[in-house]
Amino acid sequence: MFLRFPHLAALLRRPPAASYAARLQHQRAEANTTRLAAKGLQHALALGNDEAMRVAGAAQAAYRQLCAQSSPGSAPQALLRTLSDRLAQHSCLLALPYSLPGLRLLRQLAASGLRIVVVTTPVVEQVLAEIGLPADRPASVGTNHVVRMIKAGTPQPTLYISFPELHAGSDGTRTWVSFNGMRHAVSLLEPLLCCLGLEALYTLTPAEEPELTILRLTPLKPRDASLTISSVTSWLTLHLQAAASALPAQTLSWSQLYRASAPYLQVERDDQLKQLNAYIDAWHRHGNGLDGGACAAARARLAAWAAQPVTPAHHGAGLPSRG
Numbered sequence: 001m002f003l004r005f006p007h008l009a010a011l012l013r014r015p016p017a018a019s020y021a022a023r024l025q026h027q028r029a030e031a032n033t034t035r036l037a038a039k040g041l042q043h044a045l046a047l048g049n050d051e052a053m054r055v056a057g058a059a060q061a062a063y064r065q066l067c068a069q070s071s072p073g074s075a076p077q078a079l080l081r082t083l084s085d086r087l088a089q090h091s092c093l094l095a096l097p098y099s100l101p102g103l104r105l106l107r108q109l110a111a112s113g114l115r116i117v118v119v120t121t122p123v124v125e126q127v128l129a130e131i132g133l134p135a136d137r138p139a140s141v142g143t144n145h146v147v148r149m150i151k152a153g154t155p156q157p158t159l160y161i162s163f164p165e166l167h168a169g170s171d172g173t174r175t176w177v178s179f180n181g182m183r184h185a186v187s188l189l190e191p192l193l194c195c196l197g198l199e200a201l202y203t204l205t206p207a208e209e210p211e212l213t214i215l216r217l218t219p220l221k222p223r224d225a226s227l228t229i230s231s232v233t234s235w236l237t238l239h240l241q242a243a244a245s246a247l248p249a250q251t252l253s254w255s256q257l258y259r260a261s262a263p264y265l266q267v268e269r270d271d272q273l274k275q276l277n278a279y280i281d282a283w284h285r286h287g288n289g290l291d292g293g294a295c296a297a298a299r300a301r302l303a304a305w306a307a308q309p310v311t312p313a314h315h316g317a318g319l320p321s322r323g
Contacts, residue, residue: 033255034060040258043182045248058249062100067130072107079105079212080112083202087114087157090199091150094212095190095236097204097243098165098253103131105210106161110138119146119162119189127166143167143189150196160198164190164236165253174312176262177237184261185312191232195225201232203239206246213239265310273306 037056041047047055086092096102109116116138118128128137138161141149146160167187174185194201194217201215215235217228244251258264277299284295 030060036258037252037254039264040254040256040261041248043261043263044179044254044257045245046180055249056254059100059252059254062250063103063252066100066103067132070132072104072111072134075105075108075112076210079210080114082212083109083114083159086200087159089157091154091158091160091197092200092202093160093162093190093193093198094202095162095164095240097240097251098127098163098256099243099247100250100252101204101208101210101243101247102163103127103252105204107131107133109159109161110134114159115156116159116161117141117146117149119143119160119167121167123166124163127163146189147192147196150193150198153197160193162190162193165240165256174260175233176312177233179241179257182261182263184257185265186233186237186260188229188233190236191229194232195228201236203236204243205239206243208247208250260312262310265312269306269310273302276302 034053034056037059038049038052041052041055042049045052083092083094096106106118110133118124118138118140120128120140120142125140128140150160164187167189173188173192175188176183177186178184190201194215198217200217202212205211205213215232240253244253244257248254280295280298280302284292
């Protein structure tokens with residue numbers, strides 16, 4: 001039958017429209033991520049455009065390979081022993097780089113039997129789904145709730161795992177740091193969690209085979225919190241930047257780093273200002289829209305916002321307040 005009606009065979013082979021649209025959207029999103037990652041590599045490591053695109057493309061290809069792997073393998077015994085010994089007495093935080101070594105280790109720890117809670121955002125949840133954690137995957141908690149969880153305490157010592165680079169653009173307090181001269185925003189969530197009674201902060205050394213490095217934490221008096229937040233931010237930022245610089249083709253956070261950079265935030269704010277000015281023009285032209293006084297007041301507010309320096313706060317946070 002198909003030989004007599006070849007067009008029927010072609011129609012049957014064609015994927016459903018929804019599937020094709022989803023694949024096309026995924027391809028566009030991946031291409032945009034690669035483009036932004038290349039921008040991050042250019043700004044942070046001073047790579048040329050061609051080399052930056054090559055490295056960003058290699059990282060994306062390696063990520064796809066990781067997602068296709070069925071077995072996570074086993075975490076290094078020395079690393080597991082270190083965490084197990086720490087968890088015998090106290091909860092601690094493991095801040096992983098968003099990189100291939102970091103994601104491999106997460107998969108391995110998820111299958112290790114340790115008591116784990118992963119700090120998530122929508123981006124982290126998407127990554128967890130793509131890398132294929134076991135059916136009995138670790139518990140997860142959003143960034144808005146993890147502070148309350150640690151303050152309240154847990155019946156058993158817990159290993160909290162976070163990816164600081166994946167919530168640098170989410171709501172919450174952020175600050176500027178420098179990466180080889182490029183200013184970008186980082187979240188203060190991990191430093192804040194370190195003020196809530198955790199005994200240690202871990203991250204990875206810049207190597208393909210993961211090894212832990214530790215920042216020991218001490219009980220705090222309230223007046224010491226700001227000093228601790230500053231010191232933890234510096235310590236963690238330096239280690240994450242060292243890991244990214246040492247393994248650029250295995251680092252997946254270049255696009256997030258660029259999205260949190262001062263140049264990107266400046267362009268983003270300029271675009272927001274253009275859109276808002278266009279809305280004001282449209283409202284003013286409309287018969288029942290803004291009158292001349294309201295239009296002038298709105299433009300004055302936008303001008304005041306434009307005159308302010310770009311801050312690492314969340315989108316629109318620089319908009320002048322009423323009154």
